[in-house]
Amino acid sequence: MSRSRIVIVGAGFAGYQAARTLSRKYRGVAEVVLVNPNDYFLYLPLLPEVSAGVLEPRRVSVSLAGTLRGVRLVLGEVDGVDLASRKITYVDPEGEARELGYDRLVLTVGSVNKLLPIPGVAEHAHGFRGMPEALYLRDHISRQIAMAASSDDPAERDARCTFVVVGAGYTGTEVAAHGKLFTDSLARQHRRAGNGLPGDKQPRWMLLDVAPRVLPGLDERLSKTAHRVLAKRGVDVRTGTSVKEATSEGVLLDDGEFVRTESLIWCVGVRPDPLVEEMGLPSEKGRLCVDEYLQVPDHPEVFACGDAAAVPDLTKPGEYTPMTAQHAVRQGKVVARNVAASLGTGERRPYKHHDMGFTVDLGGVQAAANPLGVPLSGPVANAVMRGYHLASLPGNRVRVAADWLLDAVLPRQAVQLGLVRSWSVPLESASPEVASHPYEPRGGSSGTASSA
Numbered sequence: 001m002s003r004s005r006i007v008i009v010g011a012g013f014a015g016y017q018a019a020r021t022l023s024r025k026y027r028g029v030a031e032v033v034l035v036n037p038n039d040y041f042l043y044l045p046l047l048p049e050v051s052a053g054v055l056e057p058r059r060v061s062v063s064l065a066g067t068l069r070g071v072r073l074v075l076g077e078v079d080g081v082d083l084a085s086r087k088i089t090y091v092d093p094e095g096e097a098r099e100l101g102y103d104r105l106v107l108t109v110g111s112v113n114k115l116l117p118i119p120g121v122a123e124h125a126h127g128f129r130g131m132p133e134a135l136y137l138r139d140h141i142s143r144q145i146a147m148a149a150s151s152d153d154p155a156e157r158d159a160r161c162t163f164v165v166v167g168a169g170y171t172g173t174e175v176a177a178h179g180k181l182f183t184d185s186l187a188r189q190h191r192r193a194g195n196g197l198p199g200d201k202q203p204r205w206m207l208l209d210v211a212p213r214v215l216p217g218l219d220e221r222l223s224k225t226a227h228r229v230l231a232k233r234g235v236d237v238r239t240g241t242s243v244k245e246a247t248s249e250g251v252l253l254d255d256g257e258f259v260r261t262e263s264l265i266w267c268v269g270v271r272p273d274p275l276v277e278e279m280g281l282p283s284e285k286g287r288l289c290v291d292e293y294l295q296v297p298d299h300p301e302v303f304a305c306g307d308a309a310a311v312p313d314l315t316k317p318g319e320y321t322p323m324t325a326q327h328a329v330r331q332g333k334v335v336a337r338n339v340a341a342s343l344g345t346g347e348r349r350p351y352k353h354h355d356m357g358f359t360v361d362l363g364g365v366q367a368a369a370n371p372l373g374v375p376l377s378g379p380v381a382n383a384v385m386r387g388y389h390l391a392s393l394p395g396n397r398v399r400v401a402a403d404w405l406l407d408a409v410l411p412r413q414a415v416q417l418g419l420v421r422s423w424s425v426p427l428e429s430a431s432p433e434v435a436s437h438p439y440e441p442r443g444g445s446s447g448t449a450s451s452a
Contacts, residue, residue: 004030004343007088007102009078010273011036011064013044013325014306015108017332018339020394023070026340033100035074035090037434039064042131043393045325046400048171048361051128051137052178053412055403061131062395074100077431081105081279083299104301104339107288108332111270111307111323112432120246122428125266128171129432136420137175137265143416144262145183149190149197159260161187161203164251165267166243168209169217170360172267173226176207177362179265180233185412206236206259213239217322218358221375225368226360229377233363266427270323272308274430284310284320292350294335303339305331305351314352327353329392359385 006022008015011034019034040061049055064073076090076098087101113127126140127133141163148160163183165176183203190197207214207230214230214237215223230237238253243264245252250260272286281296282289287310288296294311296302305311306328313319321327334351341348359369359381367382369375376384386404390397424435 004103005033005101006030006104006106006339006343007033007035007100008106008108009035009088010108010110010306010308011038011041012108012110012306013328014110014332014335015106016041016062016064016068016394017329018106018108018305018336019064019068019071021333021336022340023068026336026345027070029340029343029345030103031072032070033072033074033102034064034068035076035078035088035100036064037075037077037093037431038131039073039075041067041394042433043389045361045392046389047128047131047134048174048178050131051134051141051175052182052363053138053142053414054178054407055400057131057135059396059400059403062393067395077434078109078275081107081275083279083302086301102301104342105303106335106339107276107302107304107308108306108328108335109273109275109308111272112274112430113266113427114269114271115428116268118243118245121243121264121266122426124246124248125166125264125427126422126425127266127427127429127432128175129270130425131433132420132435133425133432135417136422136425139416139418139420140263140422141179141183142186142414145186145190145197145203146414146416149187155260157197157201158204159250160262161197161201162206162250162259162261163203163263163265164206164208164243164259164261165265166208167267167269168207168211168214168237168239169267169269170215170358172207172209172265173214173230174361174363175265175267176205176235177226177230177233177366180205180230180235181363182412186414189411189414202234204236205234206238208238208241208243208253210242211239215360218360219370219375222358222360222368222370225375225377225381226362229362229366229368270307276308287320292352293338293348294331294351295338300342303335305335311351314350315354321351321353326355326358359388361385 043060046060076092078090080089144160148157213223244254276288288304307323311321313321338348357371365379367385369381
């Protein structure tokens with residue numbers, strides 16, 4: 001008799017951990033199939049270091065085939081779920097439409113950039129959810145500093161040396177912190193080479209958020225530390241402020257100020273993958289409703305977790321778990337156990353987890369952390385942060401540590417590879433992990449991105 005088939009859709013934190021747990025603890029229970037657009041697991045927390053030239057892209061890209069023994073990898077983007085026939089439909093990397101049957105389905109499709117109805121943002125901003133966007137941003141930053149150094153027009157230099165980050169959450173704060181160090185390093189290199197940037201001209205970074213403080217969703221002590229480090233570094237942090245309109249020449253702030261810039265980086269937040277709403281099942285703010293066992297009501301063969309699922313928070317009755325990697329990893333382990341239990345192996349258990357604290361990478365030797373509620377800052381927090389990431393990485397640990405060591409003693413590399421163009425990373429995309437084709441935009445992108 002053929003074995004049952006477990007299909008996991010998405011190899012983010014939740015999906016990867018579910019596949020890993022099934023392959024290690026429940027091998028032989030069923031055939032495990034992982035469907036994902038790429039053949040790697042992306043360790044998102046270190047992506048800002050890729051965009052700032054600290055880490056090479058493959059350091060944060062962990063091979064699925066190399067680390068998930070016994071898991072069948074299927075490359076493709078899932079575009080539909082047929083609950084009645086128990087099958088998914090997907091498009092493979094060469095554009096072929098295919099389908100795959102399942103006995104158990106685990107939806108861990110994650111999230112995409114969160115858009116707001118602000119004129120011009122979809123056309124002129126770029127997000128930060130996948131490797132293509134990080135690679136584009138690294139090239140873009142290097143290009144802007146180089147073009148500013150070769151310009152004789154002070155207004156053009158100012159615009160190219162101005163970088164506006166919208167959203168002072170976890171991602172936006174780290175992008176701004178690392179970005180400022182990166183552009184300062186690039187500016188020094190151009191000055192030493194005799195290129196045009198005046199000695200008193202420093203790249204300008206702005207970090208905007210409508211919230212009253214940076215990192216509004218985290219402990220206030222982390223917020224104060226991050227704000228202090230950013231301000232000392234020269235980042236213009238503006239809380240209670242956002243963008244009213246974006247144009248090809250810059251951004252209009254809601255306080256009436258117009259900022260000339262060639263760089264609008266959108267880190268406002270995320271929303272669940274659109275596939276969830278297309279299924280027509282009960283949802284909560286775009287997240288698929290599940291019970292405490294991570295099962296979809298009325299569909300016991302379907303499980304969901306991670307950013308795409310509204311998981312009841314048993315530590316805070318009446319609330320749902322936040323969309324964080326910490327919860328996604330632990331939900332992945334629990335969903336693997338519960339899927340195996342549904343096939344007759346082991347016992348299921350409800351998902352319950354108390355936050356263990358957070359770390360925020362502020363670049364250089366600076367960080368903020370509160371492990372087990374203990375507030376830390378500076379080099380000590382940086383050591384805790386790096387230790388946590390090395391422990392959490394399922395691969396490439398030695399390579400990451402080596403890159404950190406090299407960054408501490410060598411100048412940043414400023415070469416532009418030019419592999420990802422502006423039109424490849426539209427803000428409005430259901431697949432930020434895959435670079436788009438100019439004539440076949442993914443996710444229904446409605447606007448043209450700003451020129452590279």
